[in-house]
Amino acid sequence: MNTLYFDEIEEGDELPALDLFLSKDGVRQFAKTAGMYFPRFTDDEGARAEGLPGMIAPGVMSMGLLARMISDWNPAAVVKRIGTTFRSPVLPDCNVHLRGAVTQKNEEDHTADCDIWMENDDGERWVVGTATVTLPSKA
Amino acid sequence: MALEFDRSIIGKVFDETSFPAVTTEEIVDYAVSLGETNPLYTDEVAAATGPHGGLIASPTFVTKLRAQKFTPEHLPKFGKVGFDGGRDLELHAPVRPGDELVMLSTIHDIYEKTGRTGSMYFIVIRNEVRNQKGETVAVIDHRIMQR
Numbered sequence: 001m002n003t004l005y006f007d008e009i010e011e012g013d014e015l016p017a018l019d020l021f022l023s024k025d026g027v028r029q030f031a032k033t034a035g036m037y038f039p040r041f042t043d044d045e046g047a048r049a050e051g052l053p054g055m056i057a058p059g060v061m062s063m064g065l066l067a068r069m070i071s072d073w074n075p076a077a078v079v080k081r082i083g084t085t086f087r088s089p090v091l092p093d094c095n096v097h098l099r100g101a102v103t104q105k106n107e108e109d110h111t112a113d114c115d116i117w118m119e120n121d122d123g124e125r126w127v128v129g130t131a132t133v134t135l136p137s138k139a
Numbered sequence: 140m141a142l143e144f145d146r147s148i149i150g151k152v153f154d155e156t157s158f159p160a161v162t163t164e165e166i167v168d169y170a171v172s173l174g175e176t177n178p179l180y181t182d183e184v185a186a187a188t189g190p191h192g193g194l195i196a197s198p199t200f201v202t203k204l205r206a207q208k209f210t211p212e213h214l215p216k217f218g219k220v221g222f223d224g225g226r227d228l229e230l231h232a233p234v235r236p237g238d239e240l241v242m243l244s245t246i247h248d249i250y251e252k253t254g255r256t257g258s259m260y261f262i263v264i265r266n267e268v269r270n271q272k273g274e275t276v277a278v279i280d281h282r283i284m285q286r
Contacts, residue, residue, distance in 0.1 A: 020174070030172040033165075034203040059223045060202040064173045067198045071177045076190075079198040083227035085282075129225075 004074040006110045006135040015100035015114065018069040022092045027057045034058065052089065059086040062096075062127040066116045069098040070133060077133040080111060084129035095121050100131075110137050142251050142260070144215045153211035154244040158204060163194060163236040170197045195233035201268050201277040202226065206244045210264065214246070217260035218285030224261060227280040232270070239271040247280060260285040 031041040036058050039046025044054040063084045070077055090096070100116040111134050118127040163183055170180035178185035180197040187193055234240070247265035251258055266279040 026172075033168045033172040035205060036203070060199060060226065061173070063202065063226060063228075064197070064199040068173045068175050071175060071180075071197070075177045075179065079230055081227070081229050082198060083225070085225035086223055 003076040003136060006105070006112070006137045009102055009105065009112060009135065011102055011105055013102045015069060015073040015102075015116075018065070018072060018098040020065070020096050020098070022057060022090070022094055022096050024055060024092045027055065027061065027092045030061045030064070031058060034060065036060075054091055057090040057092050059084070059090075059127070062086065062090055062118050063129070065096070065098055066100070066118060066127070066129060066131070069100055069116065070114070070131060073100070074133075074135065076136045077112075080132045080134055082116075082129065082131040084116075084127050086127055088124070088126045090118075090126055096126075097121075103130075110135055142217070142249060144249065145213075148211055148213065149246050149248065151211075152243050152245050154206045154208040154242075156205075156207045156242045156244075158240045158242070161196065161234060161236055161238045161240065166194055166196045166200065166234075166236060169200050169203065173197065173199075191233055191235070193235060195235055198230055199228065200234055201230075201240075201279060202228065204240065204242050204266070204268065206242055206266060208244070210262070211246060214262070216285075217249075217251075217262070220286060222284045222286075224282035224284035226282070229278045230276070231278075232274050232276045234268075234270070234276055238276075240276070241269050243267045243269070257286065 028042050031037050040050050047055045097119050100114050102112050103115050104113040111132050114131045116129050116131050117125045119125045183194050245265045248263040250261050262283045264281045268277040270276050
């Protein structure tokens with residue numbers, strides 16, 4: 001893992017993409033550790049009984065994966081703020097693509113604002129958001 | 140059209156939930172379930188020599204805390220169906236093993252938005268998480284959408 005310093009990033013930089021296959025077992029595992037072991041997050045039948053098309057991934061799991069993308073990009077970045085809007089239910093057993101880009105560098109506090117999002121194979125953005133991270137400085 | 144309801148419910152703490160001390164296992168399991176490999180969140184030994192002198196929880200860990208009461212008793216109902224609209228998370232200090240967290244819940248805002256498909260109502264529940272030293276570690280704004 002390599003530390004990325006504030007001076008080394010630029011506005012417009014893209015965060016390295018995180019492409020994953022979101023499996024149902026992976027969602028169940030997350031739901032269990034996050035204390036969200038509810039039917040809608042564990043099985044299709046239980047989810048349908050709640051009026052959903054099938055089992056879905058918790059919104060906070062998508063948010064957690066976006067935070068992981070930031071950590072993969074720069075393990076020394078400290079997330080100060082992360083906000084996400086859940087636009088569409090995430091039905092697992094599919095590929096998800098986590099993306100991000102630096103939109104603004106703030107010299108006074110060595111933070112970077114980023115756009116972050118999760119999309120499917122068709123480029124539909126299921127989850128969109130922004131994050132502000134503090135980056136280490138060489139100075 | 141202005142939404143009509145008793146605005147005095149906004150900003151009042153309607154729930155205070157205390158949690159058992161955070162364990163190392165909980166922190167590691169949560170991070171691993173997201174595929175995190177950052178040793179700060181997953182490796183107690185490696186994290187000991189890191190910037191925090193020990194393991195810390197990954198940023199969204201606090202979203203797993205559940206308040207005893209999700210909404211206040213007399214929350215007016217604005218729509219028939221509720222959706223999880225999203226979260227905003229502000230992080231002020233890291234969560235570490237042994238932390239005894241307390242979560243204070245308030246209704247932060249209620250507002251209406253009119254879109255293509257009609258009116259939608261947003262209820263923003265604010266969960267402030269404090270540690271045993273009384274420091275605010277995180278503020279989570281949870282947007283519930285009703286229509």
